[in-house]
Amino acid sequence: MGPSGCGKSTLLNIIGLLDNPTDGSFIFLGQEISNFSENKRADLRKEHIGFVFQSFNLIDELTVFENVELPLLYLKIPAAERKKRVTDTLEQMQVNHRKNHFPQQLSGGQQQRVAISRAVITKPKLILADEPTGNLDSKHGQEVMNLLQKLNEAGTTIIMVTHSSTDANFSHRIINLFDGQIISENIKELATL
Numbered sequence: 001m002g003p004s005g006c007g008k009s010t011l012l013n014i015i016g017l018l019d020n021p022t023d024g025s026f027i028f029l030g031q032e033i034s035n036f037s038e039n040k041r042a043d044l045r046k047e048h049i050g051f052v053f054q055s056f057n058l059i060d061e062l063t064v065f066e067n068v069e070l071p072l073l074y075l076k077i078p079a080a081e082r083k084k085r086v087t088d089t090l091e092q093m094q095v096n097h098r099k100n101h102f103p104q105q106l107s108g109g110q111q112q113r114v115a116i117s118r119a120v121i122t123k124p125k126l127i128l129a130d131e132p133t134g135n136l137d138s139k140h141g142q143e144v145m146n147l148l149q150k151l152n153e154a155g156t157t158i159i160m161v162t163h164s165s166t167d168a169n170f171s172h173r174i175i176n177l178f179d180g181q182i183i184s185e186n187i188k189e190l191a192t193l
Contacts, residue, residue: 002177008161050119054131058103065099109140129160
């Protein structure tokens with residue numbers, strides 16, 4: 001969390017292997033990645049990281065099914081497995097009934113559920129969410145946060161940038177940034193069984 005321009009999105013871009021840090025080191029899955037080639041970084045992104053954006057970033061010319069299938073095409077997953085995984089994921093996200101629609105035919109909440117479907121289709125270890133409820137009304141925003149919470153409970157790490165204290169309350173750890181620096185950190189105690 002933090003004000004606009006404090007470095008939140010830049011930090012997500014570095015964690016997502018889209019940008020390099022200007023100094024220091026970055027260890028990802030036990031490897032220093034600062035000097036990796038763009039191809040190696042792209043391979044790591046495709047296999048291990050899912051992205052959810054405020055503006056959804058769906059491809060207007062592709063159907064819901066095709067948008068979600070796209071990351072599996074990049075990984076050269078066979079057609080039968082792609083179909084099953086996409087169908088299962090769209091069912092889980094409650095948008096399978098819209099699989100033949102185009103993004104502009106969906107509500108904002110449905111578009112974000114499709115974007116989350118696309119982010120999780122490769123079963124990433126990490127999801128980076130940049131203002132995932134920023135373009136949604138409160139009802140749809142709550143639905144998206146509930147979906148992200150379920151994914152986290154199932155074992156996916158989620159790093160989220162948000163201005164919303166309501167959304168931040170879903171997290172286990174809140175880091176506040178200002179001018180590219182961490183100014184505070186709050187770690188919630190998790191209940192143990």
